[in-house]
Amino acid sequence: MQRSKQQPKSLWQRMWEPKDVQSIAPAKKVLTYIVLIAWTFVVLFPLYWLFITSFKLPIHVSDGPFYIPFIDFQPSLHAWEYIFVDLGSDTLRPYMNSVIIAFISTALAVFIGSMSAYALTRIEYKPKVGSIMGFIAILGLVVYLTVSIKMAWQLSLSIGGALFLMFIFAFNKHFKRSLNNNDILFWIISQRIMPPVVSVLPIYIMFQQSGLLDTHFALIVTYMAVNLPIAVWLMRDFFARIPVDLEESAMLDGASRMRVFLTIFMPLAKPGLAATTMLILILSWNEYLLALFLSTADAQTMPLMVAAQNATRGPQWWYMSVLIVVMIIPVLIAAAFMGRLISKGQLGGAVKG
Amino acid sequence: MLAADKEVQRTRAPKRKVDFRQWLDQEAPKLLILPTVLIILGLAIYPLLLSAYLALSRFKLVRGGFELKYVGFRNFEKLISGSQQYHFVGTLGEILLWEWAIISVVISGFGYWLWRYFSGASKKKVTIIGSIGRLITVAVFSVLTILAFTVLNDTGRPGSLMVTLFYVFAGVSIQFAIALGLALLCAQNIRGKNFFRMAFFIPIMVTPVGIAYAFRMMMDMSQGPFSPVWHLLGLGDFAWAGDAWLARWVVLIGDSWQWIPFLFMVLLAAIENQPKEQIEAAQLDGASSWRVFKDITFPAIAPVAATAVLIRLIEAFKIIDLPNILTNGGPGIATESMTLHSFIAWRTQDLGGSAAVGYSLLFIAVVVCVSFFNFIGQRTAAKGA
Amino acid sequence: MKLAKMMKPGTLKKLSVALATTTALGVCATQAAAKQYDGVTVNVMTFTGPQIAEPLQRHAPKFQEMTGAKVNIITVPFSDLYTKLLTDFVTNTNSVDAAVFAPQWMVDYADPGYLENLSSRIAKDSALEADDISGFFRSFSTQYQGQPYMITLDGDFHMVYYRSDVLKAAGLEPPKTWDEYLAVAKAVNGQDMNGDGKADYGSCISKKRNAQAYWSIMSIAGGYLQGKGTSQGAFFDTKDMKPLVNNEAFAAALNIYKDTSKYAPADEINLDVGDTRSLFISGRCALTLDWGDIGTLAIDPKSSKVIDKVGAIALPGSKSVLNRETGKLEACTATSCPHAVGGVNRAPYAAFGGWSGGINASGDVKVKNAAYDFFSYVSQPAQSNADVTKGITGFNPYRKSQFNSIDNWVKAGMSEEAAKNYLGAIKDSLNSPNMMLDLRIPKNQNYQQVVLDTAIARFLAGEIDVNQTMQSIEEGWNELNEDLGKDDQLKLYKATLGQK
Structure with missing residues (x-):
């Protein structure tokens, strides 16, 4: 820095040195954009491909590759028609099942998990x-x-x-x-290590004995249980950052613990809650293995339907793509909503630890 | 219920009539944690014990039902030294002299670490649990090191155990490196930040089954979107699915595509939350970006990074959808992960074998995760605090 | 609406006319009592289609209109069907009232008593026209210990399909032995067979692991292993239950199987039957080994580029056959291969046995009756004779009337010559005295889908050589024999072959 002030800078130097602390050197900026745009391509291209495949006829897939609708192939709505008109209720049912199961189980897991996470940060067991x-x-x-x-x-x-x-x-x-609390915490998270294949048969028998197999309830409870450890673990991290004095003053004012938890902690941890909810929602929305065992007809969820498109006639890429595309939408909406919460909270600054 | 009994802050209530609210307040410590404990006991511990029993028995269909016959550790024996050895452990090869040299270096490294602990050189209190934990860690990692050299050379072949470890270790390191790089780039003061942030997050929302199918399309050498590229390179008639390592890498690429977003989001949040003043001060002092990263950013994000990696590790051990759909575990058994191995056994009513694979996975995953949590996670936490 | 959408208007009209006539004549038993199943719901499980599931879904509304019974078709992936059903039965969940599955699995369901014995119902059901169903399916495939537990909905044989135009242009005959198969594949490999300017392949066989590939190796091995007729069996020696997989014959089959990969797509090892089917009908392969489906898929104008360019032939065979005493391969003689034609011993493989419907025994009588009537309705000639000519149904011919009425096939879009050729290949297989039966002893899934499939997959991937492969199958099968009781298994094996 010293040296550069005395001598006139070469172009090369100027490219690699920022004008001031706040900004980025031009060359670095270009490189950054190249990498970021390259990665955007990596991320979005498979999705683009799924999207256009959903408008392809079988012949377009087997003769492929075709890249741009209307230019190198004539898009067709046949797959969308098949999924939403011909299959109609057979698509809607798993879709609604997925929505009900994923959203309710996520809400429960996050709420119950937060309670325990709060307890584990503030109370010594x-x-x-x-x-x-x-x-x-x-x-x-x-x-x-x-x-x-x-x-x-x-x-x-x-x-x-x-x-x-x-x-x-x-x-x-x-x-x-x-x-101590750390041991409890680790005990809770260790339950997540358990591969679902190991626990699925006992769980199956449990629900079968109680006649709850193939119901929303069975899947909601199971998803809640498998995701609970993650909720506890993540929420504890967020709660730990909230200063103790806030709640102490509330407690001195005579507020009960439950009240402190509900009215002070939960609102303060909004960004954390949003992030945790998002992750758990994604995990339960996309879960396949447990759903395969615990549902037969009434409670069948979307991932099963996607997998089902691989048939003896070869994978039905077009139908599959339609389903995958429509499956992303609710999560995307939720993510947009939660994303706003996350960034708002971070700007709020109250939580900075 | 266990935990709450011993709550220390609890004050004994005087013997008088308490209304519901007061009772609620008084019992709050118990009530807060009770649901979690009950749910985990009911849906995790109970199934765990039940399948422990399954792992030690043979499932047989009989007229009108089924029968469980206790067979001791037969199912495990079969995996480790019996007819399923090639499948689980792998085909054992010859270890060369120079490989022995590396193995002995690695193991003496473990030994040194143990010695430091027991001799008090590491300034940690020697406890019974600490000692047992370290001994188990060293034993498991030593065995895995030897095994890695035994099955990963020309004469040997990895089984589902080593393939899973490959997915876990190679996968998580690659994913962490890429995610960290992207998060550092995105944390800079650039335009379009929110777009990149949103776009990079999308892959995790796609159902893994869907990702697997999408990658089957992507990786189709003759009809896939990149087939012109392969043709140009003269690889049009080349099949990754026929080569064990290429197939494993394809599975890993799909897995990374799905999970980098998770690590990226967590790391980005951590980087953005770090104190800005310190960095600005360092930059004014003329510190290079590398120094800033090494001395300020990394220690600040380490605790969050450790948690994220731990969660990722746990999920990585359970990989199943991708190999199942991309290759069905083939060519041969090359891409078969332990969860898939267990699932395939399950599907053919070999419930004992399935549970035994699951338990082996649980054991290894617990050892790896506990080691990570205790010896890396806590160290970074201490540094970051 | 749904029905109308899926079929050409003409077909619908014809179907309804046919239906109206049958109803008027009172042939349709279910029609007699109007809406006898009002309020009854039948859950039928099968694998995810569209094949097999499609015709069931299509017939369900019509059936409900006629009888009042609501039929729900539940689908699960093929590889999960066996376990899903078994778990449902074993744990007494009974969420499945009936299922359409592989008759090969029947032994594991029927033996513990989960399946309903259908003999009295079939005896009373004239509309089913049971006599019209080919004997193999009627009195072998759907029966367990002499009693019928299932209703045939589909006929299944492994056959070899060839591109008649490509072979003709090259001056080649359809292969009669597996050596010829290789020679044909070699001769035409690399030619452009669909006019897109790209080199195509000599042979495409599904070799994916954990799929349906394990039938292929037995199709090849059949001609080498079994010479003395159907009752000789090709899996075990009926003397002592010794697996017939570690000998020169099986080694020859393994070598042929691996050699076909030389003239195949590079990623053949990752191709499922669906993938090879779409390769074949898009004109990219000269030869393939498959079930009856190719014949009807190839005439589907929406996806096929090989309309009227496909020939079918019963499985090729071998000029030498296994001597079970010595484990050596010996040239065919009048005693060792009495059924050989032109010195070639062929053993057409009844792989899978055809999708059939079975009924859960523990259901309500009314539900069971409704389920039976539904299966019967789908199988009746009025429905099935049209269904078997359509590729999407996945149903292949199994009734005599289907083999004999060429008209039906010509209407569906086959040329007369092609129809005769296709049906001829199936009839040849079906009528062969040396037909090879599928393994139907308890836990056959473990023998084939686990032990055999894994060993073959490792062999193809180059993990193990021929001898190691044969050893590992033999060890695996012997282990299963010991586990399940060798004598019991032998008795059941002999019973399935019709030996005493």
Whole structure:
């Protein structure tokens, strides 16, 4: 900087040095744009391709590639017609299912997750190792009774519950070693590591036993459960940044904890809430494996329908593309809405930690 | 319920009639966390235990129902040393001398790290859990290192275990690097920032099944959009699907396309939230952009980055849709991830085998994630604070 | 509306006329009592079409109009159908009232009693015209231990299709042996076969893993493995349940299978049947190995570029056959291949057995009756004789009347010559005394879709060589035999072959 002030700058130097701290050097700016535009192409081209494929006739796909509608091929609405007119209600039903299941389960996961995340940032829990061991042992016993001895699950579960209560009352005071909030948090997030294939059969049996298979309820509850860890984990990060004094003054004014949580924390963490909601919404909107097992007809969701377009006649690219395109729309709208919340919150500055 | 019992801030209520509101307030610590604990117990822990039982048994259909026969660790034995060894562990090859040299260097590195901990050189308190955790980490990573050299050479062939680890480690590092680069570029004071931010986020919204199909179209060498390019390069009749490594990379490209947006968004938010004053001061002092990044930006975003990477790691272990639809796990078993392996076993009623693969995946994923959380995540958190 | 959209106006008119006549004559049993199933809903599960699902979906509204029963067609991907059904039955969920699936899987469903025995219903049902259904489907494919559990909706045979124009131009005959198949593929590979200026391929066979490719290897191996007629079987030695996969015959088949890739698209290893079908009908392949579908797909003017340029022939065979004592391949003699024609032993493979409908035994009687009547309605000649000529239905001919009435096919757009050729190839396969039956013992899915398919996929990918492949299939099958009880499996295997 010193040197450049004394000597006249060569063009090369000027290209690589910013005029002032706020702006970017011209050459750097050009490079930045090249990279960003290249990446935009990487991101948008597959979507563009899906979009135009939805207007192609089978012959356009098998003779391809054709790139621009009206110029190198004549677009046709046949696929859109098939999906929305011929299949009509068969498309609308999974679509509505997806909307209902994804939005409700997301709302529940975020709300319940936020509650726990708040608790984990503000309250210190000390569950005792001994009690947990006891609990696991009893749960193991319940599973053994149900699976091996074929005892009715209602019965074994109540036996387990009773045993556990007795156990707690008898031994709780004698345990010394305890865990802390971080351990609880990790225990919660570790549930997300579980591959769904492992848990899906027990869950299937559970819903089958209670006659809830192939209902919205089953999928909502399952999605809520699998996404809850992420909600807790992300929301805790956001809550941790909110200064303690805000709530302390409210507590001194006599506000209850619930009230503090609902009226002070939730509004302050809006950007965090929006980001978390977005991520969980995307995860449950697009989930395939669990839906495959837990739904048959009534609760079938969109990803299943997309996968279904791969048939013995070869993948029906045109139908598939229509479905994928219409599947993006609700999420895109939600994202636009949430995106506004996210950036607003960041500008607000109240949350800066 | 467990946790709330031991809440320390709880003050014993005096014995008097309490109305509902007061009760609610008093029990708030319990009530706040109870739903999460119950839901996880019901829909995660209970299935986990039930499938633990499945992993140790053989599922058989019998007249009017099914029968579970306890077989001990047979299902695991089959995967690790039995008839499914090629499928899970891989085909074992010969380790060359120089490879042994690398392995011993890596393992002595682990050993040194352990020694530092136990001798107190790392200035950390030696605890029982800490020691066990470190021993498990070192053991698992050493075994995986040896395994990597055994199956990834000319004479060996990786099974679903090593393929999954490839997806996880290569995938997450590449995705993190690209996402960080894009986030740094986007965080600059440029026009059109909001457009890029929105556009870059879109891929994650596409359903993975859809992404897999989209990439099948993209990667079609003869009818896909890039086929003229391949023809120009003389590759028109070339098939990535026939080559094990190319097929794996194609799966990885699809996975990256989907997940870079997630890391990008999180990192961008973190970069934009870092204190501006410090950076401006450093720039006035004439610090290079690299220095600014290394000394200010990176430490500031490290905790958020660690969380994002952890979440990404967890999801990466579960990769299934892409290999399933792009290649059905082929050529041979080259692109088969552990989740797909487990799913295929499930589909053919081999529930025990399926659960055993799932459990192995759970074990490795937990070790990797816990190690990351404890030894990297917490360190960055400490630095960033 | 939906019905009208999917069919040409002429077809609809004809269909309704046909329907009106049958109704008037009272042939249609379901029609007798008006709206006897009001308020009944039948959930029928099958795999995602449009094939198979399409005709079911199309007939459902008509059926409801006639009988009052609402039929919901539920579809799941092919690879999930077996498990999805089994899970539904085993856990007693019973969300599925009836299903259209591969009869090969029937043993796993019928043995535990999940499927309804249909014998009394079929006996009373004159509209079904059961005698018109070809014997193989009627009395073998849909039966388990001598009792019918399913209704045939589709006929299935593996056959070889060739481009008659390309072969003629090159002066070649359709292949009779697999060596000839390779020779033809080699001779025409690289020619432009659809006039787009690009080189096309000698042979396209679906080889994708976890799809429907494992039938192809058995189609090739059949002629080498089975010479003494259908009851000899091609999977196991009926003496001791020894798998017939580790010998010179199977090695020869593996080599042929791999060699076909030389004259094929480079990504053949990642092609599903759907992909090879669309390659073939867009004129890019000279030869392919497939079920009956190609014949009807090739006459669909919307997608086909090979209308009237396609010939079909029963599976090629071999001039030598396995000696089961020695494991060696030996030249055919009058005793080792009594059914050989011109010294070539062929074993047409009844792969899959044709999509058929079965009914969940634990349903309500009324629902079961409605489900039966629906399947019967779809299978009745009035419906099926038109359906089998259309590519989109996925239904291939299985009734005598369908083989014999060339008119039907000419109306659908085939030339008379092509129709005779196509139907002739199916009839040849069906009437062959050395027809090869599919594996129908319990857990056949594990034998084929897991062990065989994985080993073949690894072989094609070059992970293992011929000997390792044969060893790994043999080990896998022996392991399954031990697990499931070798003697039980042998007994059932012999029963499916009609041996005592």
